[in-house]
Amino acid sequence: MTSTQRYSFTLLAVFILCISVQALNKVNVWGFFAHRKINELAVYALPDSMHIYLRSHIEYLSEHAVDPDRRRHSTKGEAEKHYIDLDYYPYDIKQLADSFPKSWEMALSCYPEDTLRTYGIAPWNLQQYHYRLVKQFQGRDLSKLLKTMADYGHYVGDIHVPLHTTMNYNGQLTGQKGIHGLWETRLPELFFDEYDLLVEEVKYIDDVQELIWSVVLESHRLMPEVLHKEMMLSKANSSSKYTFEERGERTTTSYAKSFSQLYHDNLNGMVEQRMRCAVSCLASLWYTAWVDAGQPSLKEFE
Structure with a gap:
């Protein structure tokens, strides 16, 4: 192989690597795998x-469980x-806990x-979804109930992800693009067992x-650690950070x-x-909505 050919091959490899890393930046929240597992395990609980x-x-x-991700761009x-x-x-973390408006009306x-919607409404949306789920338990329409339960599970999973509480959600502000997929997709898939x-x-x-809100604030408290540890490890392991896989x-x-x-x-x-907290939280919220609906017999649902 000539030096020119080697140079061209190197450029091609770098190009493929860059394109592939960009694909990592666009993975779904928690990863489809984790969202599905959270909903599944919550039923068993x-x-x-x-x-x-x-x-x-x-x-x-x-x-x-992944339907909300599938429709988020459409x-x-x-x-x-x-x-x-x-x-x-x-606000700092204490001020967020003490003074930040917790209800949508406040x-x-x-x-x-438009400001609230631009910077995300996850906790307020979940509060509204809880009321919707109570009504679905009261309505006794099985298809509507299951759809709402599945969506609700997705949103509960989302608020347990630290990177869903920051503008630097994918490390794009700190030179850490791809960390979103690493934390919530790559790690659960590799170590779930x-x-x-x-x-x-x-x-x-x-x-x-x-x-x-306690879940959201705990996720936000963990967020700096998620970013800092990846940054430190990347500096020490830059040459062995990525690999090609089939x-x-x-x-x-x-x-x-x-x-x-x-x-x-x-x-x-x-x-x-x-993930464990998400499973526990979701099961308890499903149960709470059922109790608030009067504990209807689920065998009577059509």
Whole structure:
């Protein structure tokens, strides 16, 4: 091979790597895999009064857990339901907990609606979805109930992701493009079999709004660690960060398993803990909506 050929080959390899890394930046929230698992495991966590009737619909609830991602680019007003950029607002973490408007009505009294929607409405959307789910339990229409439960599960999963609370959601502001897919897609897919996601018995949530915001604020508290540890490890392992992998009939660029393992280990169980929390939170919220609806017999649903 001549020097010119070697140079051309090197340029081609770099081009392919850049294109593939850009593809990593566009992966779906939590990854389809994680969203499906969260919905599936939440069904198993429900009490028998719900589980024995919903277990036959686990496949639907799991498969349709990703519907909100599938429509986020085609349905107006959908994308803003998946995140909230808390660092846009002039509050530190304590002020967010103490002073930031938690209800949609209060938020509208403090900020223009277009501003709120631009920087995400995830927690407020979830509060509205809870009321919708209560009505679906009361309505006894099985198809509508299952659709709402599946969507609700997706949004609950989203607020457990630290990178869904920041304007720097994909590391694009700090030279870390692709971290979004690394944290919530690559790591769960690689290490899921090591996770213990069994949760204790679900409980009734007295204050749904408070629970939702506690989850969002905990995710935001973890966000700096997610970014900082990846940045430090990338500086020390830049040459071994990516690898080529065969996926079906395609060759793609992914984060190397060795780098992913290193990052996963340095996060000290964070991804597993957030997934377990999402399963527990979702099961409890489903249960709470059912109780608020009067505990209807699910076997009577059409």
